[in-house]
Amino acid sequence: MVKIIRNVCHQSVLDLILDTAAKSESWHWRYPINVEFDKKHIKLDIVGPDDGRIKDPFLTGLISSVLLQVWEANNRELFIPEMIYAGVAIKDRHRKDNVHTDDDHRDDTIKILGILNKDWDPETMGGGFMHDGVVHKLRPTDFCIFDPRIPHAADDIICNKKRFALDFSVPVQPNYADGNSGGHRHPANVIV
Ligand SMILES: [Fe+2]
Numbered sequence: 001m002v003k004i005i006r007n008v009c010h011q012s013v014l015d016l017i018l019d020t021a022a023k024s025e026s027w028h029w030r031y032p033i034n035v036e037f038d039k040k041h042i043k044l045d046i047v048g049p050d051d052g053r054i055k056d057p058f059l060t061g062l063i064s065s066v067l068l069q070v071w072e073a074n075n076r077e078l079f080i081p082e083m084i085y086a087g088v089a090i091k092d093r094h095r096k097d098n099v100h101t102d103d104d105h106r107d108d109t110i111k112i113l114g115i116l117n118k119d120w121d122p123e124t125m126g127g128g129f130m131h132d133g134v135v136h137k138l139r140p141t142d143f144c145i146f147d148p149r150i151p152h153a154a155d156d157i158i159c160n161k162k163r164f165a166l167d168f169s170v171p172v173q174p175n176y177a178d179g180n181s182g183g184h185r186h187p188a189n190v191i192v
């Protein structure tokens with residue numbers, strides 16, 4: 001399951017993140033790894049991957065404020081507001097997104113994702129967040145918290161705009177371990 005947090009922050013913070021990211025010269029085409037180039041999408045790493053190293057100090061400051069507001073809006077539950085990875089992805093109608101999983105090699109993370117575009121209307125533009133076969137319509141200032149080891153993707157985009165999405169990988173709180181699976185953590189299972 002997925003938990004959606006509404007009205008996480010003021011849109012102006014997300015506007016500044018989008019505008020700053022759009023001007024960056026550090027976008028790359030590495031993801032998804034091990035697929036042909038036409039199936040990749042463009043990505044901007046802000047923190048990480050994997051090592052938590054800051055790639056863009058100004059954007060890291062901006063997105064830290066967003067992460068803390070997601071954490072507060074979620075009553076400081078589920079995750080620890082530290083960044084293992086953070087980045088921005090651009091997707092558009094010309095590439096069907098791949099259904100995938102993340103962080104398969106570990107069981108101590110959770111992911112958080114939100115759309116940055118201030119005028120994104122999931123009803124008319126598509127680009128919802130599909131998780132475990134269910135499409136969740138994210139509106140501006142919505143963020144969703146999800147288990148990255150469950151298959152997910154961006155739903156088809158049906159307009160000519162580019163969809164900017166900010167995503168974080170953060171440590172899951174240890175008390176959300178699932179005692180029925182030998183210690184393997186399924187944070188999404190506790191989400192209502
Ligand atoms: Fe993912």
